[in-house]
Amino acid sequence: MSPDSLMIRSANLLGTTLKDGAGRKLGTIREVFFERDTGQARFVILELGGLLGTGGKFHPIPWRELRFDEKADGYLTDLTKDKVKSSPAYDRDQLNDTAYAWSEQTERYFRVDPI
Numbered sequence: 001m002s003p004d005s006l007m008i009r010s011a012n013l014l015g016t017t018l019k020d021g022a023g024r025k026l027g028t029i030r031e032v033f034f035e036r037d038t039g040q041a042r043f044v045i046l047e048l049g050g051l052l053g054t055g056g057k058f059h060p061i062p063w064r065e066l067r068f069d070e071k072a073d074g075y076l077t078d079l080t081k082d083k084v085k086s087s088p089a090y091d092r093d094q095l096n097d098t099a100y101a102w103s104e105q106t107e108r109y110f111r112v113d114p115i
Contacts, residue, residue, distance in 0.1 A: 008068075018046055018066065019076050026077065026084050030058060031095075033103075043103065045095065048085065057089035060106040 010032060018026045031045035041063040048059065061084070066075045087109055094100045 013044075016074060018044070018061070019072065019074065020080060021076060021078050023072065023076075024081070026079070026081055027059065029075070032063075033060070043106065046084065056091050058091070058095060059084055059087050059089050060095075060102060061087070062107065062110050065110065 013029060013032060016029050018029055020026055027046040027048040029044045030047045032041055033043040033045070034041055043060040043062055044066065046059045046061050061077070061079070065077050065079055067077070068074070069076045088102065088105045090100070090102050094102055
């Protein structure tokens, strides 16, 4: 497998569906936030599906919660729909405001505490 085959274009990532481990749709990836200094992806911004939507709110999901599944040709997560629904959600202005500290709030929510 070549290094090129392990990359994905941002245009191909945006608008894709994030599914849970059972293959059920959790939402649609609308944005990706990268660390400015390292270029590493830190968060995907997920828009939840459903008839009522989320009232213009978006859920940041840490990149580490995603994994690419070759068979599904897409991204999966072990997160449940309930975990995602109850996660911090923000509107566009809040995501664009660096003083709002949404990334710290999101990291606290998804923190894995040592056993």
